[in-house]
Amino acid sequence: MPALKxxxxxxxxxxxxxxxxxxxxxxxxxxxxxxxxxxxxxxTIRELxxxxxxxxxxxxxxxxxxxxxxxxxxxxxxxxxxxxxxxxLDYELQxxxxxxxxxxxxxx
Amino acid sequence: xxxxxxxxxxxxxxxxVLHEKETELYQIKNGWVMRQLxxxxxxxxxxxxxxxxxYSGNLPxxxxxxxxxxxxxxxxxxxxxxxxxxxxxxxxxxxxxxxxASVYLAGAGVGEIxxxxxxxxxxxxxxxxxxxxxxxxxxxxxxxxxxxxRSINSRIKVxxxxxxxxxxxxxxxxxxxxxxxxxxxxxxxxxxxxxxxxMLKIPLISGSxxxxxxxxxxxxxxxxxxxxxxxGNYTGPCYRCVFPTPPPPEAVGSCSTNGVAGxxxxxxxxxxxxxxxxxxxxHSHSGLLVERMLLFDGDDTTFRTVKLRPRNSECAAxxxxxxxxxxxxxxxxxxxxAKEKKKEDTxxxxxxxxxxxxxxxxxxxxxFRVKADGTKKWVxxxxxxxxxxxxxxxSELCAKGTSxxxxxxxxxxxxxxxxxxxxxxxxxxxxxxxxxxxDTVPAKRRRLKHKGDVSRKGDSKRYHLRSGGERMPVCRxxxxxxxxxxxxxxxxxxxxxxxxxxxxxxxxxxxVNTFIDRIPKMAPNCKICSKNKEYIAIDNVTNLHQLYNLYxxxxxxxxxxxxxxxxxxxxxxxRNVKMKNVCECITQNVWENQMHVGYSV
Numbered sequence: 001m002p003a004l005k006x007x008x009x010x011x012x013x014x015x016x017x018x019x020x021x022x023x024x025x026x027x028x029x030x031x032x033x034x035x036x037x038x039x040x041x042x043x044t045i046r047e048l049x050x051x052x053x054x055x056x057x058x059x060x061x062x063x064x065x066x067x068x069x070x071x072x073x074x075x076x077x078x079x080x081x082x083x084x085x086x087x088x089l090d091y092e093l094q095x096x097x098x099x100x101x102x103x104x105x106x107x108x
Numbered sequence: 109x110x111x112x113x114x115x116x117x118x119x120x121x122x123x124x125v126l127h128e129k130e131t132e133l134y135q136i137k138n139g140w141v142m143r144q145l146x147x148x149x150x151x152x153x154x155x156x157x158x159x160x161x162x163y164s165g166n167l168p169x170x171x172x173x174x175x176x177x178x179x180x181x182x183x184x185x186x187x188x189x190x191x192x193x194x195x196x197x198x199x200x201x202x203x204x205x206x207x208x209a210s211v212y213l214a215g216a217g218v219g220e221i222x223x224x225x226x227x228x229x230x231x232x233x234x235x236x237x238x239x240x241x242x243x244x245x246x247x248x249x250x251x252x253x254x255x256x257x258r259s260i261n262s263r264i265k266v267x268x269x270x271x272x273x274x275x276x277x278x279x280x281x282x283x284x285x286x287x288x289x290x291x292x293x294x295x296x297x298x299x300x301x302x303x304x305x306x307m308l309k310i311p312l313i314s315g316s317x318x319x320x321x322x323x324x325x326x327x328x329x330x331x332x333x334x335x336x337x338x339x340g341n342y343t344g345p346c347y348r349c350v351f352p353t354p355p356p357p358e359a360v361g362s363c364s365t366n367g368v369a370g371x372x373x374x375x376x377x378x379x380x381x382x383x384x385x386x387x388x389x390x391h392s393h394s395g396l397l398v399e400r401m402l403l404f405d406g407d408d409t410t411f412r413t414v415k416l417r418p419r420n421s422e423c424a425a426x427x428x429x430x431x432x433x434x435x436x437x438x439x440x441x442x443x444x445x446a447k448e449k450k451k452e453d454t455x456x457x458x459x460x461x462x463x464x465x466x467x468x469x470x471x472x473x474x475x476f477r478v479k480a481d482g483t484k485k486w487v488x489x490x491x492x493x494x495x496x497x498x499x500x501x502x503s504e505l506c507a508k509g510t511s512x513x514x515x516x517x518x519x520x521x522x523x524x525x526x527x528x529x530x531x532x533x534x535x536x537x538x539x540x541x542x543x544x545x546x547d548t549v550p551a552k553r554r555r556l557k558h559k560g561d562v563s564r565k566g567d568s569k570r571y572h573l574r575s576g577g578e579r580m581p582v583c584r585x586x587x588x589x590x591x592x593x594x595x596x597x598x599x600x601x602x603x604x605x606x607x608x609x610x611x612x613x614x615x616x617x618x619x620v621n622t623f624i625d626r627i628p629k630m631a632p633n634c635k636i637c638s639k640n641k642e643y644i645a646i647d648n649v650t651n652l653h654q655l656y657n658l659y660x661x662x663x664x665x666x667x668x669x670x671x672x673x674x675x676x677x678x679x680x681x682x683r684n685v686k687m688k689n690v691c692e693c694i695t696q697n698v699w700e701n702q703m704h705v706g707y708s709v
Contacts, residue, residue, distance in 0.1 A: 102403060
C-alpha cells in the first residue's frame with residue numbers, strides 16, 4: 001500500500017505543543033509497517049493519534065491526549081466537520097483528508 | 109506640581125457635576141418618552157415590554173429616524189426593529205467580548221440590556237474593553253459599561269449587575285431575559301450559562317477569544333417559537349452536547365497569562381451582537397451559527413466555519429431525560445476558580461517551593477522567566493517539560509569497539525536506571541550518583557591536525573552506568589539519555605562540591621506569636637464561622653495598624669527588635685486572628701440581600 005498523504009492542522013493553542021506550526025502536510029507510511037501489531041489495512045484516527053504522538057508531539061502529551069483519544073476540550077474536525085459524524089476514532093483516513101485539532105478557547 | 113493637583117481636583121469635580129446633570133437629563137428624557145408613548149394612537153394594538161417602556165404597533169417617529177439605517181435592510185425592516193425594541197438581552201462579562209457586543213446591541217436599540225461582571229476596571233483591560241476609560245479605573249466594570257451604554261443610547265434600559273454569577277443567583281438574574289450572550293472568561297461560568305440557557309429554554313450565544321484566535325457559536329437554539337422555521341421541533345446542540353467533560357484546568361489559558369490582541373475579542377464580540385440581532389428579528393437556524401462554529405484566526409486573517417455535531421439525544425443537560433435538573437457547583441465540577449485571583453503575593457514563596465519540588469523530582473514544572481541579560485525575572489510561568497528517558501546510543505563505533513559496553517545494556521535496564529535516578533534518589537544523592545559514575549581524566553587528543561597545540565579543553569570525561577552492580581563504561585550520549593539529564597548539569601555537579609547549608613536565622617515571627625498569645629482575645633459569636641477563628645478584644649484597637657503600633661511599643665519596652673509590618677500581618681493571617689467581632693459571612697449576607705432587592709424590582 002502506498003504512503004498516505006494528509007493534512008494535519010492545529011489551532012486554538014494546540015499548535016504550541018507541535019513546534020508552533022499550524023498547518024502540516026504529512027505522509028504516513030503503510031500502517032502494517034509502522035504498527036505491525038495493528039491488524040488493520042488502512043489508517044484510522046486511532047492510529048493517526050499514535051503516529052502524531054511519536055512523530056509530531058514535542059512536549060506535555062497529557063495536554064493533547066487522554067487514554068487513546070484526545071483530551072476533553074479539543075475539537076477534532078475531519079474535513080471541517082465534527083469527527084463524531086464520522087465515527088470518531090474509527091474513521092478511516094482517505095488521501096488528502098484534512099484533520100484539524102482545535103483547542104477550545106475560554107478567554108473573553 | 110501644585111497646579112497639576114489643583115487641575116486634577118477641578119477636573120474630577122467637573123466630571124462629577126457632569127455626571128449628575130447627565131443622569132438628571134436621562135431621567136427627564138425617559139419620563140418624557142414614556143409619556144409620549146403612553147398617549148395611545150391605537151390602544152388595541154399596544155404592546156408592552158417588561159421595562160415598562162411601551163411601543164405601539166407603529167414605531168414612534170424618533171425611533172424610525174434613529175434606526176433608519178438598519179430599518180432600510182430587508183432583513184430587519186420595521187417589524188424587525190419593533191422586535192429589537194422589545195428584546196431583552198443578558199450580557200455576561202463586561203470584558204473584551206462583552207463591551208463590543210453590548211455597544212452594537214445598544215446602538216441597534218435593543219430594549220433592555222443586562223450586564224453582569226463582578227470585577228473592577230484595571231488599566232490592563234482598557235486596550236480591548238472599549239466601554240471603560242482611564243477615569244473608570246477601580247470602578248465596577250458592570251457600572252462603568254452601563255454608564256457608557258447609556259451615553260450611547262439613552263432610550264434603552266441598561267441594568268448593571270456587579271455580582272459573581274453562580275448557581276444561587278444566576279436563575280434569578282437570567283429569568284428576565286430572552287437571550288444570553290456568553291462573554292465570560294472561564295470554564296465554570298460557561299458550563300453554568302449553558303445549563304441555565306437549557307433550563308430557561310433560551311439560546312446562548314457563546315464567544316471566546318485568546319491570543320490571536322477567536323471562536324463563536326450558538327448553543328441551545330430552539331425553533332419552536334420562530335414561525336419562519338420549517339421544522340418547529342428543531343433543537344440545536346448545547347455546550348454539553350459538544351463538550352461533555354470540562355477540560356483539565358492546566359490546559360485552559362486566560363487573557364491575563366497568555367495575552368490577547370485587542371481587536372480579536374472586538375471581532376468576535378461584534379459578531380456575537382450580529383447573531384443576537386439576527387436571532388431577535390427571526391432568522392431561521394440555517395442562517396444562524398447553530399450546529400456550526402466560526403473559527404477566526406488573526407494570524408493569517410482567516411474565517412472558517414466548521415460543522416458541529418447535532419444535539420445529543422443522551423446529553424446530560426438538554427436531552428428529554430436530563431440528569432442535570434438544577435444548577436451545580438461549577439467551580440468544583442471544573443476544578444477551576446471562576447474568579448481570577450488577583451493577589452498572589454502570599455502564595456509566591458509556596459509556589460516557588462512547589463515548583464522546585466517538581467523540578468527536583470523530574471516532573472514538568474514552571475520555571476522563571478529569563479531576561480535578555482541572563483538574569484531571572486521573578487515571574488514563574490515558563491513551562492518546562494518533565495524528565496524523559498532519551499533514545500539509546502546507536503553509534504556503530506560503540507558497537508564495534510571493545511572499550512564501551514553501550515550495546516550490552518537492555519532497554520529495561522535503562523528504564524530501571526532512569527526510574528531509580530529520578531524516583532528513589534533525593535537531590536544530594538543524585539549528585540553523588542552522577543559523581544560516582546563519571547571519571548575525569550587528562551584531556552585526550554586524537555586529531556593530528558592540532559597536534560602540539562595547547563588544548564583549551566580542561567579534561568575528558570569517562571561515563572559509566574551501573575547495571576547489576578557492575579560499572580559499565582558507556583558513551584556520553586548513552587549516559588545522558590539514560591539518566592535524562594544534560595551535559596551542563598553533569599559538568600556543574602562535577603566542578604562543585606556539596607557545601608553544608610547555612611542554618612537560617614531564627615524567625616522574628618516568634619516574638620509576634622508570643623505577643624498574640626498574650627493579648628486578650630475572644631471567640632466569634634457567629635455559628636456559621638469556623639471555630640478556630642479569634643477576635644482581638646482590646647479597647648481602642650480596631651485595625652491592624654493600631655495593633656502593630658502596640659506591638660512595636662511593647663517590643664521597645666522589652667528591648668527586643670520588632671518584626672516588620674509585613675511579617676506581622678502574615679503571622680496574624682496564618683493565626684486566623686481577626687480585628688472586629690463582626691462576622692464576614694453576616695456582612696456578606698446583608699450585602700447579597702440588598703443585591704436581590706436591587707434587581708428583583
